[in-house]
Amino acid sequence: MESKEMDYQLAIEKVYSQISCAENIGEVATYIPELGCVDPAKFGVSLTTLKNESFGIGDCQEKISIQSIAKVLSLTLAYNIKGQELWKRVGVEPSGTPFNSLVQLEYDQGIPRNPLINAGAIVICDILLSNLKDPEHELISFVREVSQVNEISYNKSIARSEKSVGYRNRALINLMKSFGNIKNDINQVLDFYFILCSIEMTCQELSRTFLYLASDGVDPISGKKILSLSRSKRINAIMQTCGFYDEAGEFSFRVGLPGKSGVGGGIMAVHPERFCIAVWSPKLNKKGNSYKGMKFLEQFTTETGLSVF
Ligand code: GLN
Numbered sequence: 001m002e003s004k005e006m007d008y009q010l011a012i013e014k015v016y017s018q019i020s021c022a023e024n025i026g027e028v029a030t031y032i033p034e035l036g037c038v039d040p041a042k043f044g045v046s047l048t049t050l051k052n053e054s055f056g057i058g059d060c061q062e063k064i065s066i067q068s069i070a071k072v073l074s075l076t077l078a079y080n081i082k083g084q085e086l087w088k089r090v091g092v093e094p095s096g097t098p099f100n101s102l103v104q105l106e107y108d109q110g111i112p113r114n115p116l117i118n119a120g121a122i123v124i125c126d127i128l129l130s131n132l133k134d135p136e137h138e139l140i141s142f143v144r145e146v147s148q149v150n151e152i153s154y155n156k157s158i159a160r161s162e163k164s165v166g167y168r169n170r171a172l173i174n175l176m177k178s179f180g181n182i183k184n185d186i187n188q189v190l191d192f193y194f195i196l197c198s199i200e201m202t203c204q205e206l207s208r209t210f211l212y213l214a215s216d217g218v219d220p221i222s223g224k225k226i227l228s229l230s231r232s233k234r235i236n237a238i239m240q241t242c243g244f245y246d247e248a249g250e251f252s253f254r255v256g257l258p259g260k261s262g263v264g265g266g267i268m269a270v271h272p273e274r275f276c277i278a279v280w281s282p283k284l285n286k287k288g289n290s291y292k293g294m295k296f297l298e299q300f301t302t303e304t305g306l307s308v309f
Contacts, residue, residue, distance in 0.1 A: 006304065008047050008275070009055040015299045016045055016057045019292055026283035026291035029263040034161035035065060038265070038282045043292060046203035047277040048211060050220040060203040064280050065158050067262030068099065069206065070143075070199045071121040072213075072235065077142050078115075078124045079231050081131050089127065089181060090120045092238055099245045099263075099288055100168045102175060110179025114242040116260065119172045122182070125193045129184045135192055143199060146219070146226055147209040158198035159191075166190060197262075206268045206278035213239075213258070214270040236272065240308075247287040254298040256307025267293040271306055 020043060030036035044059035079086055095113040097104055105112065105119055112120035132138045144152050162169075173186045182189060201209065212219045217232030219225075227235065239258035244251040251259065257277075259269030265282035267290050277300070281292035301307040 006306075008049070008053070009057075011300065011304050012045050012047060012055055012057050015296055015303055016043075018299060019043075019296045020058075022292070022295060024281070024283055024292060026285050028265070028282045029284055029288070032158070032162050032165060032263070034155075034158045035067075035264060035282075038065075040283050042265075042280060042282055044203045044280045045277070045296060046207040047275050048204070048207040049275045050211060050215050050273065052221045054204060054208070056204055059280065060278075062280075063200040063202055064266050065155060065197075065262070065264035066199050066201050066206065066266055067197050067264040068116065068118075068121070069260045069262040069266055069268055070196045071116050071124070072210065072239065072260050072268075073143055073146065073199075074121060074124045074128060074139070074196050075115045075235060075238075076146075076227055077139065078127050078131075079235070080227065082127060086115075086124075086127070090115050090123050092234075092242075094241045094248050096246050100172070102168070102171055105172065105175050110176040110181040112176070114238060116238060116242045117245060118169055119176060121196070122169065122173050122189060122193050123176065125196060126182050126184050126189045129189055129192055136195055139192075139196065140199075143209075145224075146212065147201065147205050148219075148222060149201075149205050149208075152199065152201060152205065154195050154198040155200050156198075159194040162194045162197060163191070166194065169193065203266070203278040203280050206266065207276045210268050210270055210276045210278075214272050214274060214276050216272075236270065239270075244289050245287060247285075247289055250287075251289070251294065254294065255301050256309045257297070257301060258308065259297075261289040261293070263288055265290040265293065267297065269297055272308065274306065
């Protein structure tokens with residue numbers, strides 16, 4: 001079906017009502033205490049087209065902890081600063097292991113497989129710390145600029161909560177530091193990483209923010225160039241192959257869009273040249289991806305025929 005003929009609101013509503021009735025399997029992420037407080041029944045969807053038409057249903061106007069979805073924003077910022085140099089510090093291969101796994105890092109001598117797992121995003125944070133004068137301020141300004149929402153910020157209680165239980169992230173950063181792949185003080189890098197993960201947006205803001213990846217690196221609404229064409233394609237390639245950790249193959253197979261998930265239960269996915277869609281449902285499957293979020297997107301791309309394949 002052609003996008004011009006597509007009634008996105010109708011398509012979203014139809015799939016939403018189907019998935020709302022389906023059982024809601026999985027667990028809310030409780031390893032970060034603050035995230036465990038969220039209502040597991042929440043369910044929202046928003047889709048924004050390149051022409052800035054916005055469609056939504058359910059809890060799509062509620063702020064959510066975007067968690068690892070923010071790793072795409074830190075990657076965008078770092079890629080623009082370092083260019084090709086970036087790939088000396090972090091790879092572009094799927095990990096096939098959980099988002100917080102330590103196993104591979106030892107074999108790979110402290111070079112994370114990709115920038116969308118925790119270890120990779122921590123290295124990106126280290127790079128940003130080395131290259132920005134006021135990293136926290138510059139990160140948040142960048143996110144506000146890309147989203148075109150001035151009040152976007154991070155949730156301090158969630159950042160504190162993550163810090164209080166950040167044992168695995170601490171293990172990852174120590175291991176990478178021992179291999180020489182972390183240049184700054186590990187506490188500063190982790191504090192910055194927790195700020196990144198605790199950024200909050202609504203589904204509507206998420207589907208607006210990542211339009212640049214559906215539009216060759218240019219924000220189709222403001223006309224601002226966020227990334228070059230080649231870099232935008234490459235970030236989509238990394239999302240397609242690594243955006244869902246050890247479930248990236250499954251997501252490609254079932255949904256067929258480049259995207260990124262977070263343990264807050266959010267998923268954003270882009271359809272190049274058409275739209276960006278964001279779904280939120282807090283219960284996660286065993287791989288740490290939103291159970292209903294994946295179900296919704298699978299059904300949506302099946303019903304509409306709109307995937308990249
Ligand atoms: N802040 C989370 C963590 O570091 C992010 C994980 C995720 O969203 N997959 O564990």
